[in-house]
Amino acid sequence: MKLSNIPAQIGKLSLFITEYAQDMALYARYCGISPMQKGRKKAFYKIMIETHAIEKGLSLANPRHLFGREKINHIMRMVRSYGIGSDEIPVTMAVGALETYLQRHRDLGLADPLLDAIEAFLAERKAASAAGGTGGLRFFPEGKPAVAPEPAGLLLNRFSCRMFEKAPLDRGKIADIVHLAQTAPSQCNRQATRLHYYDDPAKVRELLALQGGSAGFLDDVPGLFVVAFDLAAWGGAQQRNQGYVDGSLFAMTLMLAAQAHGAVTCPLNLAIRHSTERRIKAAGGIPGDQRLVMMIAIGTAQAHDLKAAASPRRETSEVLDFASGHAAADVVPA
Ligand SMILES: Cc1cc2nc3c(=O)[nH]c(=O)nc-3n(C[C@H](O)[C@H](O)[C@H](O)COP(=O)(O)O)c2cc1C
Structure with a gap:
């Protein structure tokens, strides 16, 4: 390598450090465990993620009876604190998944305090909002x-x-x-x-x-x-x-x-x-x-009695921003 190239090489290498450091800073600032991220935004994703684990469990060929007890209690706590009357997707998804969970276990003739707690939660939800649940299962009896x-x-x-x-x-x-x-x-x-x-x-x-x-x-x-x-x-x-x-x-x-x-x-x-x-x-x-x-x-795919998690989607308006071009308040220009 020519001596005259050394500063350019050092410049290129130092970019690795500055670019990775900025990745780290942005990630640490905005990720889902950051104390600096908005609590409601974190709860939104947390409820979606935990609820999907229940949907997924329900979509297995032979789900274990009363699986996910702690997770379900956690979801109900999170939804209550998020707002049980909310019609945002984390709540409707949780409601649908818990309805399916309850139905499946009641159909099997099972009794358990967890099922009673879900029933009480769903009654509380019904009193707070008329909107139905969106999570749960898709059924394909004929494959x-x-x-x-x-x-x-x-x-x-x-x-x-x-x-x-x-x-x-x-x-x-x-x-x-x-x-x-x-x-x-x-x-x-x-x-x-x-x-x-x-x-x-x-x-x-x-x-x-x-x-x-x-x-x-x-x-x-x-x-x-x-x-x-x-x-x-x-x-x-x-x-x-x-x-x-x-x-x-x-x-x-x-x-x-x-x-x-x-x-x-x-x-x-x-x-x-x-x-x-x-x-x-x-x-x-x-x-x-x-x-x-x-x-x-x-x-x-399994030919009969196929199930899949419902995985409902967010409103398109939540995902699509016909952007005005005005910078959001939290964007700091370089
Ligand atoms: C990158 C990626 C990783 C995923 N990892 C898992 C996984 O580890 N286990 C699993 O059961 N599903 C996994 N999924 C599937 C998602 O749960 C699923 O795509 C989502 O709920 C939407 O449902 P759909 O694919 O049926 O439309 C993953 C999806 C993506 C895109």
Whole structure:
């Protein structure tokens, strides 16, 4: 390296420190455990997250009787403090999920103080608001409906499936699905996303045990992708997160491609520490110069009595901002 280049190199390297430090500062300031984040905003997400765990439990093939007791009590406490009469989605979702939970357990002829507490909670809710619940389950007694031919049908019919037929998909079909998913866009057409596929039951189980978000259905997953990307495709501090952007776009396209081929998927998070990432790479034979984005369970939907979590969506107006261009009060210009 020429001596005259050294200041430029130091400048480039120091960008890593300043850019990562700003990531950290922003994250620490606004994330869901920050004491500086608004309490109501944190409660909004907390209720959604905890309620979804109950919906998910209900959508399993054989949910444990009275599962999630502590979580349910916590949800009811959080909703009461959020406002039991609110018609915002965390509350309607919690109400729907608890209605389904109660119904299922009463149908089984079970009695328990938890069920009485849910009943009292739902009566309190009814007195406070006439709006119905949105969370709970979607039922498909005749199996998954055929994919509607129009493009919107492909999107509208997708859901995270956690009840699979035992047999994995034919590897030819897996290759066809991945081929179709390669239509995904990528920055400068880098195509740095890598798909690692496993259908050996012991390996799938080993990998899912490290993932942690599939408890309750990890023995039922017939096929598993680990979505990764090549670090070598990215350089400079500014690009540090771009492999995750491309990887996520690929993952979504993959799930829709699977749907187009009549298969079902469940995205699975890899919100893990570096030590677990290394263990997954070792177990999966994934090269050290790749980073992991997420996992995707894939297979054929259970043919009968299929259930899925309702996962209701927020109002479009809450998600879409026809922006005025005026800076929000908390944005500090650089
Ligand atoms: C990145 C990502 C990670 C996810 N991780 C998990 C997981 O670990 N376990 C799980 O059961 N579902 C997981 N999900 C599925 C979500 O719960 C699901 O997408 C959401 O509730 C919306 O429901 P839908 O996919 O049926 O429309 C994940 C979804 C995404 C996008």
